[in-house]
Amino acid sequence: METTPGTGDENANRSGEAPETVAQPGTATDETSVTEEGTELERSIGLTGGLSIGIGTMIGAGIFVFPGLAAGRAGPAAAGSFAIGAFIALLVALPASELATAMPKSGGGYYFISRALGALPGAIVGISIWLGLVFATAFYLVGFGNYAAAVLAEAGVSLGGASVVVPLALVFGVLLTGLNLFGTENAAKLQNYVVGLLLTILVLFLGYGGLDALGVFGSASTPERFMPFGPLPMFTTAALVFTSYLGFAQVATVAGDIKQPGRNLPLAMIGSVLIVGILYVATIFVATSAFGSIALSNFGETAIVEVARAFVGRFGAVAILLTGLLATISSANASILSTSRAVFAVSKDAILPRVASRMNLKYGTPHVALAMGGGPTLALVALGEVEVLAEVASFLHLVMYGLICVALVAIRRNEPAWYDPDFRVPVYPLVAVPGAIASFGLIAFMQPASQIIGVAIMLAAAGWYKYYARDVSLKGVL
């Protein structure tokens, strides 16, 4: 496996490291993958675990951060923005599912793209997605900070008027990274319970709110004009809130650990998009019916708390505040874990130095990769710009999503011998082509600042590849 540094070997990076094959996809069974030396790698995440990764990553943002921001931009049509997001996410989730069942390996989207389209697009996506996840984590942490600050305010704790959002987000960012570095307790079960609890509370809340909005209790609320600002804001808002749909691809980053990947990967990816999509649209509908979009917008990131207060009083507000804390922290944590997996996948292929995939035996954790996620995240949290963070995260993910669709088309038009997915997208061109167009198209509706940052990151990734790893070839290398 090891190559001598500096020999100018083909297919090696500047430090002489070659991409490492750990397990051939052909060896994957329902329960293990097997390495070349015959070591078995146990698959231990079931369907519940997969759904909980997908939903747990996504739900924090769409319900607990965006309703106020989105309603302020698009009015009640914000519900349409979330529906557009769900539709695009589904168009991508289908091709991603097919590719993941053919290549059930750590790395997800990066892996498919590098194998189907080659090392340069792979490197751009791999590095972009690492940083995209860093932006997403920072965004979830700032969302958490807003909730934590609101909890303090609710409890009557005054901190001299200074904003505590960013400091709280920073403290928890450090705490979560630390937990993942040193925590050897398995938190997966806990995450499943947290997601179950979140779903229960939300269904109760939305059920009550929905009946209320339809006039079952008291009088029906007066409908606002659906698109007070015209149709364009619905699309720009869809671009903003697309961050709420970044979780389904995270299921593919743990594909190597999923049991019965042929069945569970598609179910977990498509299922989590459908579940959160329905919840998001229902939330916006209930929230805009309760308050009207202008009032909602004025409540900012924690608007949903005021909606709960209007329905059930202080108890409702406190319940939703605590739920929001849980949801944003579970999203942040899931993203930190995905970041570390993204870094590992790229470093395994010698596009980043191999040292990034080192782990320490004492804690058994990938400390370098976790630090490469946690460090930049904290720097971004300090900026505290929720909308830019969200959009850059979306931008970088959308590039990957579009390329996943392109990868499917490329691979299906000329199927390699090893390509044997358990799940095949029916009439794939009708899914993958609109999926690619929609993913790239959504980018056009973003703020210029986010577009500039996104393009700069991609160019930097391409530059890094040219400098460090231009001899690495990955196309069709399994």
Added chain:
Amino acid sequence: MSDDLTIREPPKILVPIQVLEGQTLPETLVEFLAPASVVVLGYHVLPEQTPTEQASMQFEERAQTAVDDIAYAFHEAGREVETRVAFTHDRDQTVARVAADVGATATLLPNPVGEIDDLLVAVRGAIDIDRLADLVSTLVGSNDRRVTVWGVAPSDSEFDAEAGVAAARETLLDRGVAAHRITTEVSASARPVADIVGRTDEFDVIVMGESDESLSSLLFGDETERVAEGAIAPVLVVRKRSDRSTSG
């Protein structure tokens, strides 16, 4: 070795070892197990934030070497063993999968041990007596090892501990274990598992059956695991036959 004639199902023992944690098998235990066929499973448990691929990239060779060392110890004792290496997030899942895969009749939960002279066979519920006897008689062999068959069950239990112990003794005699080496005891106990753990310091190796899925195992974890955690001696857990569902 003439005893082998009466063995119906040659026992196969799965020996899971946490190789990267420096766990090893005492030499006396290697010699004790060598008459049976043995599968050594070197495993390493990872926290969920670490992909198994990532761990295998860095530690596969080390794990393989450690397992090969254990296989060599068995080789010295005259037994060629099968080896497996696994990286996992869930030890129990891996051990259960490999046990079913290789058709193991018993799984070892290793603990330190010195000379092995006294075996405790704890019978605390319906157990596959043939499998148990095949295992114990193969391991005891023609040595002077003593076997204590102990029936331990709550007094209000449906399980007739007395009859279970008698049947186990009969079957051991059939398999060629000399009568003077078998002692039998029966106790009523409200907490069989705790009582078995309490006596592990009197014996060198414990043999017991797998637990049924029960409410208490859901609440407190698998009973055999609780024994293994509390036990001072190595524990051999006799597995249920996997074809039981088709026959009954």
